[in-house]
Amino acid sequence: MQLTCLVEHLSRYSQLTESEVDALNTLASGTRVVRRGSVIRSEHATACDVFVIQRGWLFCSVSLEDGRRQIVSFHSRGDLMGGDGFGFARATGAITALTDAEICLIDRTAFGQLFVVQPRVAALLYTMLQFERVTLTDRLTSLGRNSAKGRVAALLLWVAARLRIVDGTVGDSFTLPMTQEEIGDATGLTAVHVNRTLRVLEQQGLIERTRSLLRLVDPDGLGRVANQPLRREGVQGGWLPPAGYGEFRST
Amino acid sequence: MQLTCLVEHLSRYSQLTESEVDALNTLASGTRVVRRGSVIRSEHATACDVFVIQRGWLFCSVSLEDGRRQIVSFHSRGDLMGGDGFGFARATGAITALTDAEICLIDRTAFGQLFVVQPRVAALLYTMLQFERVTLTDRLTSLGRNSAKGRVAALLLWVAARLRIVDGTVGDSFTLPMTQEEIGDATGLTAVHVNRTLRVLEQQGLIERTRSLLRLVDPDGLGRVANQPLRREGVQGGWLPPAGYGEFRST
DNA sequence: CGGGCGATTGATCGTCTTCAACTTCGGTGG
DNA sequence: CCACCGAAGTTGAAGACGATCAATCGCCCG
Numbered sequence: 044m045q046l047t048c049l050v051e052h053l054s055r056y057s058q059l060t061e062s063e064v065d066a067l068n069t070l071a072s073g074t075r076v077v078r079r080g081s082v083i084r085s086e087h088a089t090a091c092d093v094f095v096i097q098r099g100w101l102f103c104s105v106s107l108e109d110g111r112r113q114i115v116s117f118h119s120r121g122d123l124m125g126g127d128g129f130g131f132a133r134a135t136g137a138i139t140a141l142t143d144a145e146i147c148l149i150d151r152t153a154f155g156q157l158f159v160v161q162p163r164v165a166a167l168l169y170t171m172l173q174f175e176r177v178t179l180t181d182r183l184t185s186l187g188r189n190s191a192k193g194r195v196a197a198l199l200l201w202v203a204a205r206l207r208i209v210d211g212t213v214g215d216s217f218t219l220p221m222t223q224e225e226i227g228d229a230t231g232l233t234a235v236h237v238n239r240t241l242r243v244l245e246q247q248g249l250i251e252r253t254r255s256l257l258r259l260v261d262p263d264g265l266g267r268v269a270n271q272p273l274r275r276e277g278v279q280g281g282w283l284p285p286a287g288y289g290e291f292r293s294t
Numbered sequence: 295m296q297l298t299c300l301v302e303h304l305s306r307y308s309q310l311t312e313s314e315v316d317a318l319n320t321l322a323s324g325t326r327v328v329r330r331g332s333v334i335r336s337e338h339a340t341a342c343d344v345f346v347i348q349r350g351w352l353f354c355s356v357s358l359e360d361g362r363r364q365i366v367s368f369h370s371r372g373d374l375m376g377g378d379g380f381g382f383a384r385a386t387g388a389i390t391a392l393t394d395a396e397i398c399l400i401d402r403t404a405f406g407q408l409f410v411v412q413p414r415v416a417a418l419l420y421t422m423l424q425f426e427r428v429t430l431t432d433r434l435t436s437l438g439r440n441s442a443k444g445r446v447a448a449l450l451l452w453v454a455a456r457l458r459i460v461d462g463t464v465g466d467s468f469t470l471p472m473t474q475e476e477i478g479d480a481t482g483l484t485a486v487h488v489n490r491t492l493r494v495l496e497q498q499g500l501i502e503r504t505r506s507l508l509r510l511v512d513p514d515g516l517g518r519v520a521n522q523p524l525r526r527e528g529v530q531g532g533w534l535p536p537a538g539y540g541e542f543r544s545t
Numbered sequence: 546c547g548g549g550c551g552a553t554t555g556a557t558c559g560t561c562t563t564c565a566a567c568t569t570c571g572g573t574g575g
Numbered sequence: 576c577c578a579c580c581g582a583a584g585t586t587g588a589a590g591a592c593g594a595t596c597a598a599t600c601g602c603c604c605g
Binding site for chain 2: 231
Binding site: 190233235239 | 592593594595596602
């Protein structure tokens with residue numbers, strides 16, 4: 044079975060050897076298609092497979108007693124999800140399909156074996172998790188210190204950047220995969236206020252909206268409003284162990 | 295050289311073999327003592343060692359153009375810091391000493407080799423990073439959906455829990471390691487409002503303050519205000535690779 | 546054509562910020 | 576030993592920003 048979505052993702056950061064690709068492919072244990080809105084893993088599920096997104100968008104959210112929720116992260120092609128299951132008996136949040144999507148399930152034990160067989164890939168996965176952690180710190184900063192305008196602008200820019208990683212041809216116009224309510228749940232605002240904020244951004248000539256299409260008219264200005272640090276991800280030399288160990292060991 | 299702080303920390307989650315402990319000890323490349331307020335790594339440093347906290351508290355923060363800042367995380371004994379250096383050429387935030395502290399420096403290359411030599415330890419480190427990620431999502435939820443009261447209560451409870459992990463004898467009374475301004479920077483509030491919020495919590499009989507000592511009078515009530523999910527960390531069986539591989543391989 | 550979800554708009558209210566002054570505490574030097 | 580100093584904590588008043596409640600519109604889909 045193939046696990047092209049993960050192979051493709053890791054390859055962005057370091058060229059993989061043939062044996063590393065083979066090892067990654069052995070992880071796949073099936074695929075699953077999900078419809079927009081369907082809950083892939085409920086918030087207090089007691090066990091769940093790890094999986095990689097093949098196509099579409101998912102989000103991870105936490106619910107409060109009063110019914111409100113916080114969307115903690117959005118994910119798309121190549122993202123590894125469900126990793127909290129390694130360290131918690133219960134899920135730490137719900138995983139829901141933001142759009143129709145397809146996921147590749149991963150065998151948990153095989154994932155553990157990967158650390159033995161392909162230490163360099165394990166180190167890459169560790170680095171990917173660092174990326175995710177930093178994304179969270181940036182969103183935390185946005186929620187803690189930014190106005191509504193800044194928070195929404197940061198989210199729009201983040202989505203654009205994420206779309207471009209998967210598909211290099213994406214320009215400044217694209218369809219936002221989330222509703223205004225979902226933007227609100229992610230930015231800690233109400234749907235009503237997200238609406239007003241988008242309007243303000245539009246009136247200031249920063250964005251344009253036609254139907255469901257969004258255009259970033261002035262990305263730089265938007266960036267100034269978003270107040271987010273620019274980060275350039277890239278595995279740093281001098282820490283990844285050398286490739287090739289996997290050749291000599293069997294699972 | 296010894297790296298007891300990290301060994302002790304990992305041992306909380308899984309018994310380490312002798313060879314695993316040895317491998318961890320080879321990571322240490324020196325210690326450093328820092329005074330309260332000193333910046334261990336500036337925000338845009340271009341390279342920095344990884345290190346483990348031996349004693350005291352540190353925090354990680356991001357600054358905005360206008361001079362305000364967001365404290366992204368607090369750390370104490372056993373925490374591995376500087377891991378963003380694996381995936382970013384520039385630091386993703388400043389690391390500052392909250393109290394006088396002592397840190398153990400770790401050799402970067404040796405850390406990478408650890409993935410080869412001790413895959414099970416690498417998997418443990420991966421799990422620790424998952425813990426850290428989940429801590430961030432919980433703080434994100436707190437900032438996004440909680441009132442000032444809830445945010446401050448959550449922080450107080452988190453500090454208490456963290457103190458107890460390191461020192462099991464800590465009860466409901468302890469000295470808060472951070473100032474009200476620092477609490478504000480962490481919760482996305484102003485120092486002024488943190489002050490009023492603490493007063494409210496006190497008037498409602500949830501906490502007591504005498505000098506710099508804080509007492510959690512009603513931890514359950516505080517928990518209800520904090521609105522945070524209870525999480526029980528613990529490495530899940532069935533994913534860690536077996537111990538012992540390190541015996542047969544040299545660095 | 547009807548139903549429903551998502552988007553939109555207005556009015557009012559509450560929370561938190563801002564600015565400014567003042568106090569308390571711990572430390573340091575005369 | 577006391578005077579002074581700076582950092583942290585405390586308090587008040589006014590105002591901004593976003594929440595809340597409620598109503599309406601528009602569009603997609605069955």
